[in-house]
Amino acid sequence: MKCKRCKAPAVVALPSHHAGFCPDCYKIFFARQVERAIHGQRLFSHEDRILVALSGGKDSLALMLELGRQGYDVTGLHVDLAIPDSSAAARAVVEGFCAEHGFALRVVELEREGLAIPLVKARLKRPICSACGKIKRYFFNKVALDEGFTVLATGHNLDDEVARLFANTLRWDRAYLADQGPLLPPENGFARKVKPLYRLSEFETANYAFLMGIDYHTAPCPYSTGASFTGHKKLWADLEHRSPGQKLAFYELFLKQGREAFAAQERRVGAAVAPCPECGYPTSAEICGVCRVRRALAGEGGGPGVGGDLDDRDD
Numbered sequence: 001m002k003c004k005r006c007k008a009p010a011v012v013a014l015p016s017h018h019a020g021f022c023p024d025c026y027k028i029f030f031a032r033q034v035e036r037a038i039h040g041q042r043l044f045s046h047e048d049r050i051l052v053a054l055s056g057g058k059d060s061l062a063l064m065l066e067l068g069r070q071g072y073d074v075t076g077l078h079v080d081l082a083i084p085d086s087s088a089a090a091r092a093v094v095e096g097f098c099a100e101h102g103f104a105l106r107v108v109e110l111e112r113e114g115l116a117i118p119l120v121k122a123r124l125k126r127p128i129c130s131a132c133g134k135i136k137r138y139f140f141n142k143v144a145l146d147e148g149f150t151v152l153a154t155g156h157n158l159d160d161e162v163a164r165l166f167a168n169t170l171r172w173d174r175a176y177l178a179d180q181g182p183l184l185p186p187e188n189g190f191a192r193k194v195k196p197l198y199r200l201s202e203f204e205t206a207n208y209a210f211l212m213g214i215d216y217h218t219a220p221c222p223y224s225t226g227a228s229f230t231g232h233k234k235l236w237a238d239l240e241h242r243s244p245g246q247k248l249a250f251y252e253l254f255l256k257q258g259r260e261a262f263a264a265q266e267r268r269v270g271a272a273v274a275p276c277p278e279c280g281y282p283t284s285a286e287i288c289g290v291c292r293v294r295r296a297l298a299g300e301g302g303g304p305g306v307g308g309d310l311d312d313r314d315d
Contacts, residue, residue: 056090056217060155
C-alpha cells in the first residue's frame, strides 16, 4: 500500500478512511483530525488556558503533545490515585513526559487528600471504578476553576465515546445522553470540558504515540477487571472490522440528530444543581458524591449510596 498523500510506502492502513499513510503524512493526518474537532465543534482557541488531564496512557499524552505542537497554551494535570504497583509508575511516566517536552504539570495526590483509592475500595459497597471516576473528575474541575484555566481537556478517543454512548443508549439514560459530546460548556460551577480526540480511534492514537516516540504507561488498572466498557469496545471493534467507518458515523450522527432531543428533554425535567454545602462542588444531591465518600471513609455512612446524582456531566 502507498501513502494517500505522497505515494511513499505506507506504514499505517486506515480502512475507515480508505487510506494508508507514511510516517510523516500520518502525523499530518492526526493533526488535521484534531484541528477538525477543535474548529468544527468550537472547543477552544489559542487564547484559552487549557488544563489537560494526564493519566500516563497513550491518549492523554498524545493529546498533550499534539496541542503543544499546534501552539496551544497547555498545562498537564495528573491525579495520583495511590494504588500500589500502579500509580507510582503512571506518575513517573507523566512527570518524565512533561519534563522532556517542557510542559508545566500539576499533581494532585489523593493520599494527601484522604481519598487514596485503595481506602475507598475497601470502604465502599459499590464498584470502585464509579467512585474513582467521580473523584478524578472532582479534582479535574477543582484545579481548572481554582487556577484560572478556561478549558479542561481529556484524552477520550472515539472508542471511548462510542462505548459510552452505547452504554447510555442501552440504559436510555437521558441525563447522560443529553450531556454526551466533545464539548460541555461552563455552567453551574463546572469548567468547560472538551475532548479533542473524539474523531480518532484508539488504534489511531496508538500509532501516533509510536511514531512520535511517546513513552506511555501500558499496565491496566489492577481494579478495572470486568469493567463493562471493555465488553462494549469489543463489540464495536467487531462491527468496525466488518464495516469500517461505523464508529465515527454512529457518533457523529448522534451529535447531529440525537443529542439535542435529549438535551431539550433534560432542560425541561432536569434536577436543579447547587453548590455542595461542605465543599462548594456543584451537585443535585444534598451533598456531593466526593463529600459522601469522605463521610464513608470517616465511618459516617454513605457507603452504598455514593454517586447517582448530577455531580458529573459526562461519564
